[in-house]
C-alpha cells in the first residue's frame with residue numbers, strides 16, 4: 001500500500017457559481033486523486049455541516065491535512081477515521097463536511113489510481129460492474145430549486161424497462177425534451193431550475209399532466225417502460241407553527257398529505273416518492289409506507305440524511321423502504337457505505353444521489369455501481385449532471 005504524501009485544497013466554482021472545496025491527494029508512488037464537494041439547497045435539518053469554502057479549507061489545512069499525510073491511501077476506513085478524529089464532532093462542524101467529503105473522495109481515487117483499477121472496482125470489489133443503476137432524471141421542478149414554479153421539488157423520469165444504462169440515460173433526456181414540447185404546445189414559457197429541470201410557472205396538478213404526457217410520448221418511441229416519480233422535499237413545505245404542509249394558499253394536515261400522496265401513487269402509478277412527509281415525522285412516513293410501500297419506493301432523504309442512526313430508527317418504525325445516499329450529508333465515503341450496508345441488510349433499496357449544487361466530479365457514478373444501487377439520481381441535462389451520466393455509460397462500456 002502506498003502512503004499519502006500530499007493533500008491540497010482549493011476553492012472552485014460549483015454549478016450555482018458558489019465557491020466549493022476541491023481536494024487533490026497525491027501518494028508516494030505517484031497515485032493521484034481529485035474530489036470536489038457538492039452542495040444542497042433543500043438541506044435536511046440533520047445533515048453534516050457545510051462551512052463557507054474558505055473557512056472549511058483553512059480549518060482542514062490546520063487540523064486534517066497533517067493527520068492524513070502518512071496514511072495509507074487505500075485504507076479508506078483509516079483515511080475517513082483520520083478525518084473524523086481531526087474534526088472531533090459528530091457533524092463535521094469543525095472542519096466542514098465539504099472539505100471532509102472532498103478529501104475522502106480524492107483519497108479513494110488516488111488509491112484506485114495506484115491500483116490501476118476503476119474507482120467502482122476499488123470501492124466495490126472485483127465482481128462489481130455487472131449491474132447498473134436506473135437513472136432517475138429530474139425533468140420538471142420547483143420548490144427550493146426554482147422560484148415561481150411547482151411546489152413539488154422534482155418530477156423524475158424513471159426508465160424502469162430500459163435494456164441498458166445508455167438507453168435509460170437517453171430516454172430521460174428525451175423525456176426532458178418532450179416536456180419542453182408539451183409546455184410549448186400549452187403556451188407555457190419555462191426557465192430551468194438549479195438541476196437543469198424545466199421550472200414552469202404551473203400548478204402541481206398541471207405538471208402531473210405535462211410529465212405524464214411527455215413520458216407516454218417517449219415510451220411509445222423507445223418501446224420500453226418508463227414511469228415517473230417525485231421528490232416532494234416535504235420538509236420544505238411543512239410549517240412547524242401551523243403544523244401543516246403549505247401549498248401556496250392551501251394547507252394540508254399530515255393525514256391529508258398521506259391521503260394526497262397515496263392518491264398520486266395510484267393515479268400516476270408512481271415508481272418512486274422521496275420525502276413525501278416532514279423529516280421529523282417517522283410515524284406519518286410509516287403510515288404511508290404501510291399503504292403504498294408494496295407498489296412504490298418510499299424514500300427517505302432529509303428523513304435519513306445518510307445517517308445510520310436515523311436509518312436505524314426508520315427500520316425499527318417501518319418508516320420507508322428506501323434511502324437516498326448523499327456522501328456530503330454525512331461527510332465520508334465510509335459513513336455512506338455503512339448506510340448502504342445497513343439498508344441492504346434490511347431490505348431497503350438504495351438510491352445514490354447528486355446535490356442541487358454540483359461540480360464535474362463523477363464519484364457518485366462509481367459509488368452507485370460499487371454498491372450495486374438500484375437507482376442513481378443525478379439529473380438529466382447540464383454539464384455537471386451529464387458528467388455523472390456519461391461516466392456511467394463509460395463504466396458500462398468498460399471504458400474508465
Ligand SMILES: O=C(O)[C@@H](CO)OP(=O)(O)O
Nearest residue numbers: 040041042043354355356
Ligand atoms: O433534495 C434533494 O434530493 C437534492 C438533490 O436533488 O436537492 P438538494 O441538493 O438541494 O438537497
Ligand SMILES: [Mg+2]
Nearest residue numbers: 231274275301
Ligand atoms: Mg431530496
